[in-house]
Amino acid sequence: MRKLFVIGIGGSINKANIEVHDVQLVIGESIETTYEVLKENWYGVRLHLDEYTALLGADGYEIKIGDQPQNTSLCLFFVDMGGNLKETFGEQHEYGFFVAETENEAKEKAKKSMLTHVENQHVDRIFKVEDNLRFADGKVSFIHLIPDGKPQGLLPDWSGYIKLL
Numbered sequence: 001m002r003k004l005f006v007i008g009i010g011g012s013i014n015k016a017n018i019e020v021h022d023v024q025l026v027i028g029e030s031i032e033t034t035y036e037v038l039k040e041n042w043y044g045v046r047l048h049l050d051e052y053t054a055l056l057g058a059d060g061y062e063i064k065i066g067d068q069p070q071n072t073s074l075c076l077f078f079v080d081m082g083g084n085l086k087e088t089f090g091e092q093h094e095y096g097f098f099v100a101e102t103e104n105e106a107k108e109k110a111k112k113s114m115l116t117h118v119e120n121q122h123v124d125r126i127f128k129v130e131d132n133l134r135f136a137d138g139k140v141s142f143i144h145l146i147p148d149g150k151p152q153g154l155l156p157d158w159s160g161y162i163k164l165l
Contacts, residue, residue, distance in 0.1 A: 002027050002065040002141060003054040004129075005034055006095075006154065011165070013044035020044065023095060025078070025129055027065055028136030031158075037134045039164055051159035057152040058097035059109070064144040074099050076143050077106035078132070080125040083118025092118055095154055097129070099145055 005028055010021045024041070026034040031052050039047060057063055058076060081094045094114045100106035107123055115121050130143055 002029055002137075003056070004063055004065060004133075004143065005031060005052055006055050006097075007031075007034060007038065007052045008050040008156075008159075009038060009042070009047060009164075010050050011042060011044040011047040021050070023078070023080070024134065025132055026134045026136055027141050033136040034134075035164055037136050041134065042165065045165075046163075047165035049160075049162040049164060051156040053155060053157045055097065055152075055154075057148060057150055058154075059099040060147060060149050060151060061099045061145040062148045062150075064146060066142045066144045067139075069142045070144045072145065073101045074145055075101070075106075076129040076145060077103065078125075078127055078129055079106060079110040079114065079123060081110055081114040081121065082124040083115040083121040085118055093124070097152075097154065103128075 005026045007024045007026060009024060010019050013020050024038055026037050028034045055063055077098045077100060079096050079098060082091050085092055096110055096114050098106040098109045103126055107126055
C-alpha cells in the first residue's frame with residue numbers, strides 16, 4: 001500500500017559552512033523505496049536521512065493515496081513555521097500539515113498552533129502538498145482526505161542517521 005512519507009534529510013552543499021536540511025514528500029510503498037528519488041533530487045554533495053514518518057492523518061482528516069484526484073475543494077498544506085527565542089542563536093522551526101480550502105486559511109490555522117511561544121513568529125514556507133510530491137514508483141498519485149476528527153501531530157516513525165550519498 002502506497003503511503004505519503006514525510007522525510008527529513010540533511011547533507012553538505014558547496015559553499016555552506018554547516019549542514020543543510022530539507023523536508024521531502026514522497027509517495028512510496030516503504031521508506032526504502034524513496035531513497036532513489038531522494039538521491040536523484042538532492043543538489044548537494046553528501047546526503048543522509050534524519051527522520052521520517054508515514055503521514056496517515058492531519059488536522060482531523062485521514063490521508064489516503066488515490067489514483068485519481070478527489071472531488072473536493074479541500075487541500076492538504078505543508079507549513080514551515082519559523083521564529084526566534086531570546087535564549088538561543090538560530091531560528092527555530094516547526095513543521096505541520098493543515099487541511100484548508102486556501103493557503104491563507106491554512107496559514108491562520110498554523111499561526112494558532114505552531115511556535116506560539118516564540119518571538120517573530122512567521123511562515124517561512126507554505127504549499128499545497130500535491131504540488132510538491134515525488135513518486136517512488138514514478139506513478140502520479142493524489143491525496144485523498146477523509147474526515148475522521150482526529151488531531152494528528154507530526155511525530156517521527158523513526159529518527160537517526162542513514163547515509164544515502
